[in-house]
Amino acid sequence: MQQTNSQPQSITKGLLWATLASGLWGISGTVLQYISQNLAIPATWFLSVRTLSAGIVLLIISAIIEGKKMFSIFTNWRLVGWLIAYSLFGLMANLYTFYMSVQTGNAAAATILQYLSPLFIVVGSLVLLRQRPMRSDLIAFTISLIGLFLAITKGNIHELAIPMDSLIWGILSGVTAACYVVLPRQIVKEHSPIVVLGWGMFISGVLFNLWHPVWHNAPQLNFNLVAALAVVVIVGTILAFSVLLHSLNFAPSAVISIVDAVQPVVTFILSVIFLHVKLSWIEVLGSALIILAIYVLQHFREG
Secondary structure, three states: OOOOOOOHHHHHHHHHHHHHHHHHHHHHHHHHHHHHHHOOOOHHHHHHHHHHHHHHHHHHHHHHHHHHHHHHHHHOHHHHHHHHHHHHHHHHHHHHHHHHHHHHOOHHHHHHHHOOHHHHHHHHHHHHHOOOOOHHHHHHHHHHHHHHHHHHHOOOOOOOOOOHHHHHHHHHHHHHHHHHHHOOHHHHOOOOHHHHHHHHHHHHHHHHHHHOOOOOOOOOOOHHHHHHHHHHHHHHHHHHHHHHHHHOOOOOHHHHHHHHHHHHHHHHHHHHHHOOOOOOHHHHHHHHHHHHHHHHHHHHHHO
16 A cells, blocks of 8 residues: 655645545445335345445456565465454444344434444443543533434434334444454454455355355345345445545545544435435434534544
8 A cells, every 4th residue: 555645735635535435435335225225125135235246346356456465475374264254243243233223213314323343442441441531522422412312313202213123224234334444454464454354255155145145045136136236246346345445545535534434424414315314403413413423533543
């Protein structure tokens, strides 16, 4: 990966590329709702196709960029263990829980719940590593709880804006998204992120196919399904991650993370326009508070 240039123009360019990546993930999330609800595609079949195809394409790209170096990850058993853990508890678990949250609820709510992952990382550090939270952590946690309450209850404790099962799946997707961030850290210190993601996706794809092979009870293919699958795999997986990697050539990850909030905003807007998801101003306010909380958390920790 190239040396990051910290000049203002370079950072602006990095932010623009990262904004594009976050927007692509937002588009993918909206299409995912269309697949899961309108096309009634089984989660396990869809995830078998998505992960295996994305893994194969990413490994081809890795082979072009890295050559034989892409296999060096398997010379260290410690890193192989981290890779398997990342594939199982990061990629597989996150993709499945997010899909189920979207299928039982909607993409906008599922994206906001998954967006809580930085808070779960802080909680995990407190519980497992006994790291005392910073004051900004407590402020962010309080703001996010208020936002979450407003987003899922519309301000009425006796009413849920989304089904309970979607809420549970969404919270689990936030927890597994935290695993997705934490587990590969040891590997990416020594190997290219695109190689790590490629092998992770490929292993996840193989495991998903052991669960539900792509040829078993496959839905009837039509233009809408193929187009939607292409958007999720190409736009939401391969292209989005590649664009994000490109952004790191111009700005550090601490700066890039600022535009993470674009994803839920794009998903909200597209869900309202194309999927006719109805959101009250209280739900929007709650979601905005969650985005604010994560910004506070990242800003002060990176400062």
